[in-house]
Amino acid sequence: MRDPVGPATSQDSARPTRAFESRIAGALVLLAVVWSGISVATPGYLQHDELEMPGFRSWGDFAGWTLALYRDFDLLFYRPTALVLMRLYANARGVFLIPHLAQALLHGAACVALYAAVRSFGRPRANAWWAAALFAALPLASFAVGWVAAVPELLFGLFLLVWIAAANRWVAGGSWPSLAATALAFAFSLTCKDTAIVGAGVAALLYAAFWRHRDRSRGRAALAVVLALGAAYLALRAPFVLHQLGDPTSHPAYEFSAGRIPDRLLRYFAFPFGIAHFDVTGRPAGHLVVPALWHASLVAALAARLGARAAALYLIGFFLPLAPVLAIGPISAHYLYASGAVVAVALSEILATIRTTGARAVAAALWVVPLLVHALAIEVAFYRTGRCQTRLLTSFQSLVEAGESGPDGGLRIFPDPGSPEWVLRKAISHDAIEVGGRAIPVAIAGRGEASDSRFDSSCLLRTSRSGSPP
Numbered sequence: 001m002r003d004p005v006g007p008a009t010s011q012d013s014a015r016p017t018r019a020f021e022s023r024i025a026g027a028l029v030l031l032a033v034v035w036s037g038i039s040v041a042t043p044g045y046l047q048h049d050e051l052e053m054p055g056f057r058s059w060g061d062f063a064g065w066t067l068a069l070y071r072d073f074d075l076l077f078y079r080p081t082a083l084v085l086m087r088l089y090a091n092a093r094g095v096f097l098i099p100h101l102a103q104a105l106l107h108g109a110a111c112v113a114l115y116a117a118v119r120s121f122g123r124p125r126a127n128a129w130w131a132a133a134l135f136a137a138l139p140l141a142s143f144a145v146g147w148v149a150a151v152p153e154l155l156f157g158l159f160l161l162v163w164i165a166a167a168n169r170w171v172a173g174g175s176w177p178s179l180a181a182t183a184l185a186f187a188f189s190l191t192c193k194d195t196a197i198v199g200a201g202v203a204a205l206l207y208a209a210f211w212r213h214r215d216r217s218r219g220r221a222a223l224a225v226v227l228a229l230g231a232a233y234l235a236l237r238a239p240f241v242l243h244q245l246g247d248p249t250s251h252p253a254y255e256f257s258a259g260r261i262p263d264r265l266l267r268y269f270a271f272p273f274g275i276a277h278f279d280v281t282g283r284p285a286g287h288l289v290v291p292a293l294w295h296a297s298l299v300a301a302l303a304a305r306l307g308a309r310a311a312a313l314y315l316i317g318f319f320l321p322l323a324p325v326l327a328i329g330p331i332s333a334h335y336l337y338a339s340g341a342v343v344a345v346a347l348s349e350i351l352a353t354i355r356t357t358g359a360r361a362v363a364a365a366l367w368v369v370p371l372l373v374h375a376l377a378i379e380v381a382f383y384r385t386g387r388c389q390t391r392l393l394t395s396f397q398s399l400v401e402a403g404e405s406g407p408d409g410g411l412r413i414f415p416d417p418g419s420p421e422w423v424l425r426k427a428i429s430h431d432a433i434e435v436g437g438r439a440i441p442v443a444i445a446g447r448g449e450a451s452d453s454r455f456d457s458s459c460l461l462r463t464s465r466s467g468s469p470p
Helices: 018-035 048-052 059-071 080-090 097-120 125-137 139-146 148-171 176-190 194-214 216-246 258-273 285-306 308-325 333-353 357-401 421-427
Strands: 411-415 432-435 438-444 453-455 461-463
Touching: 018 097, 018 125, 048 148, 048 421, 048 432, 059 080, 080 097, 080 148, 097 125, 097 139, 097 148, 097 333, 125 139, 125 333, 125 357, 139 148, 139 258, 139 333, 139 357, 148 176, 148 194, 148 216, 148 333, 176 194, 176 216, 194 216, 194 308, 258 285, 258 308, 258 333, 258 357, 285 308, 285 333, 285 357, 308 333, 333 357, 357 411, 357 421, 357 432, 357 461, 411 421, 421 438
Parallel strands: 411 438, 411 453
Antiparallel strands: 432 438, 453 461
8 A cells, every 4th residue: 555645755865964954944934034024014013902912021020920821721812822922022012023023933933844744744845845935925824924913823833833743753753752742842832822722633634644554553642642632731721611602701702603604614715815805804705706716726726636635635624723713703814824834735736746837837827826916915905004003003192192082081083084994993992092001992983973083094193173073
């Protein structure tokens, strides 16, 4: 029986030196940072999430808060590793380059991890390189990289790829440190993002599709390690999870509803090729048909070039990281980060099967170029949004400090026609905008209603001298 993982190919017979692999890693990190350059240069943030995270007052505060957080399993989100990093980001408030560059570097590290993961399946270096390079530039990654508050998704994706690479090495005959690295990386992923529990499903899929054909006993050991850690995590989180399921009104936004699943499946599947779509929300279902069919053409090509099994694995791999969020209220493109690695690998494998330059150019024009255009469009949207929100918040603070707020200490804001009202709404959290650690009440005034200020098309707040819009 042919080994599905496969031995190294003849072109890999001359093993690259460690220095050569280091140069590949450095090139991938550099590519990720350069491609994300527009997001890195963004002079602001997307919405209130980044603004509300307090920084550390001292290293003592850092140590105490961090240790306490790692012991607290009763949080709505148990993601201490990510939250620690977000609070470090908050210490750089006002210096937007630091968190944005950190996001790009984390993405670069995930690209290196994807390269290692693809190589651990016995694939050629060229396939692994192109998969990682494409992952650096896909729109499924651009949203998570550009939105600083999506750092849990980046860390989850990074550690997911690390433990897959380590587990593959163990199954292929690696030493005990490979199995230990599998356990450690999976455990860390669980402290970065709650949805990392899907790693148990990923391990089961890898065992069924690959590990049991390579070394059944080692495959079972890797699977057992991941399942045991996943079970321990669920046991520790069980009190909160059971409370949430028993009383969904405690966190209504995260109430499960199976009725949402068909719509979410369509929106997430269509997003990669929805070139004009900044996020997965805000588009009527009719606008999703063409990008969904476009994506379906990629799946069809995968089936034609590599077989129905490869297409089935692709679809499972694409949707598996999304499984925990398909039925909840929030919907966002940053959830697609791990799925982006699957898309990148599929594109790389399809292109590798095409021998003629002309046919490869056609395939790239059909699938790769639209994805790159979409990714750049997302970065530009992040830049414009960040710049706009910084102008809004700066002028908002000026009005508050000048005493232009209303009798309740808050502001009623009228968005002028043509103003980016959605940016204003994204800055508001719980009917307030935070300024200097103080929540200032905010309400959006409709036409004909009294207002203290106006939000104009240049993203600035101005005093409503008349007290009401015309």
